[in-house]
Amino acid sequence: MKPLPVQLASKIYAASELIAERGLDDTKIEDIAEVTGIPVSTLYYHFRGKAEILAFLLNDLLTAIAAEVGVAVESQGTARERLTRVIRAQLSVMLQNPASCRALVGDLGRATRLPQLAGALSAAFYQPVEQLLRDGADDGSLLPSEDTMSDAVMIFGAVTVAGLMEAVVGSQRPMESIADAVARLLFDGLAPRTFDETHA
Amino acid sequence: MKPLPVQLASKIYAASELIAERGLDDTKIEDIAEVTGIPVSTLYYHFRGKAEILAFLLNDLLTAIAAEVGVAVESQGTARERLTRVIRAQLSVMLQNPASCRALVGDLGRATRLPQLAGALSAAFYQPVEQLLRDGADDGSLLPSEDTMSDAVMIFGAVTVAGLMEAVVGSQRPMESIADAVARLLFDGLAPRTFDETHA
DNA sequence: TTTTGTGTTGGAATCGGATTCCAACATTAG
DNA sequence: CTAATGTTGGAATCCGATTCCAACACAAAA
Structure with a gap:
């Protein structure tokens, strides 16, 4: 897939709104053509079909996330601090x-x-978190994980679902607020901090 | 939608395997007819179309989960214990x-x-957990949540994604093992239990 | 500036698969 | 034994995705 001409790349994003609303099946190519202003023929000149259009959009999103997350992972501070940034x-x-x-x-x-x-999904999410969990065990800022893969997946789930819910309901809640709620749950847990409570 | 005759209901489940593998679009009605042994015409006699077949299967799954979860919620013990069972x-x-x-x-x-x-999704997941979070704040077995809805969603995300990953990779890991990992993360959190560490 | 390659575009032609229809037949409740 | 309901095969339709094709725009190369 050659790099899409910028002129088109900028237009194609309008399709994500449509697809998000109805799902790919219920979105006709003609609908995409209409909202993006790109004629059907042109779409087919650049993409193999509907699925590839979605793939383009998603790949783009995942790349963006991976990039931002990458910066956070590489940043300064304890693993815990970096995980917060992630x-x-x-x-x-x-x-x-x-x-x-x-x-x-x-x-x-x-x-x-x-x-x-x-692959992009994995690179954007699991891998960075998994790495941080290991780092955290080393620098002491996080508890050693028995199964970093498993923990990374759960963290991914919690963060993603939290973000998704906001995206769906379209709330205007600021990112910081959501991030704090997620961090509180993930770092401190639900259990009160009494002495024994651990898993006997 | 009338209740599906048991004879068909038992057969139709074979379709979920197919749909899980390829996704609904790439699954032809004829494929479903083949694996289930239910002729196309008969499928259309009972369902409006492909989507409704999937809806039937999912509704069934969600109902099963909601039922099991319901039992756990109503069980004896502290909110924390019940949440573990959930x-x-x-x-x-x-x-x-x-x-x-x-x-x-x-x-x-x-x-x-x-x-x-x-609605079924919500009833099966969020609502029960949200209730338990409130109960836990009352009986002291869980920290008071600032936003039960938000926390419930995150918990749902962590549990679901954890379970999903196992379903996808088809691991034979026992449920208890996964549940313990999830519970450890959710209850104890990732942060070491030092004194100050809280959010200053 | 003529040539050539690449991107654009409209519209016709195809194709595949979902859904609808219909008629014959089976089964079951009354 | 009927009537109502469930089953089923196969034809007929419909719709939308994808393919094809030809005309055209534009820019770099000769």
């Missing part, structure tokens, strides 16, 4: 692209079935 | 129906766009 980064991009996020989740099946996207 | 219940049903779970997530968009399912 959460903020992810939520930030999600809130800036609510339509793409909804489209992504709505057609998650298709997304994960495209090998290219499955 | 997590186990959800994971248990998910692991017993991996195909349906994958289908659900793969076509989550469609699922949430069907009002009936959106």
Whole structure:
């Protein structure tokens, strides 16, 4: 897939709104042509079909998230601090692209079935978090994880679903507020901080 | 939608495997007819179309989860203990129906766009957890939540994604193991239990 | 500036699959 | 034994995705 001419790239994003709303199936190519202002023929000149249009949009979103998250991971501070930034980064991009996020989740099946996207998904989310969990065990800012993969997945789930809900309901709640709620749950947990309570 | 004759109901489940694998679009009605052994005409006699078949399967899954979760919520013990049982219940049903779970997530968009399912989704997950969070604040077994809705959503995300990953990779990891990992993260959090560490 | 390659575009032609229709037949409740 | 309901095969339709094609715009190269 050659790089899409910028002129078109800028227009194509309008499609994510449509796809997020109705899902890819119920979105006709002609509908996409209409909202984006790109004629059907031109769309087919650049994309193999509907699925590839969605893939383009999602890949773009995931790349953006991966980039922001990457910065957070590489930043200074304890693993815990960096993980906090990662959460903020992810939520930030999600809130800036609510339509793409909804489209992504709505057609998650298709997304994960495209090998290219499955990789991007993993790189954008799990891997960085997994790394931070290991770092945290080293620098003492996080509890050692018994299964970093498993924990990373759960963290991903919590953050993503939290961000998604905001994207769906379209709340104007600021990213910081959501990030704080997520961080509180993930770092401090739900249990009161009494002495024994641990798993005997 | 009249109650599906049991004879068909038992057969139709075979479709979830197919849908989970390919997604609804790439699954032809004829494919469904083939794997289930139910002729196309008969399928159309009972369902409006493909989407309604998926809806039936998902509704069924969600009902099963809601039922199990319901038992856990109503059980004896502190809110924390009951929440633990809720997590186990959800994971248990998910692991017993991996195909349906994958289908659900793969076509989550469609699922949430069907009002009936959106309600079932909410009843099966958020609501019970939200209630437990409130109970936990009362009986002291859980920290008071600043936003039960938000916390419930995150918990849902962590549990679901954890269960989903197992369903996707088809691991044979026992439910208890997964549930313990989830519970550890959610109750104890990631942060070490030093004195100050809280959010200053 | 003529040539050539690449991007644009409208519209016709195809194709595949979903859904609808219909008629014959089976089963079951009354 | 009927009537109502469930089953089923196969034809007929419909719709939208994708493919094809030809005309045209534009820019770099000769």
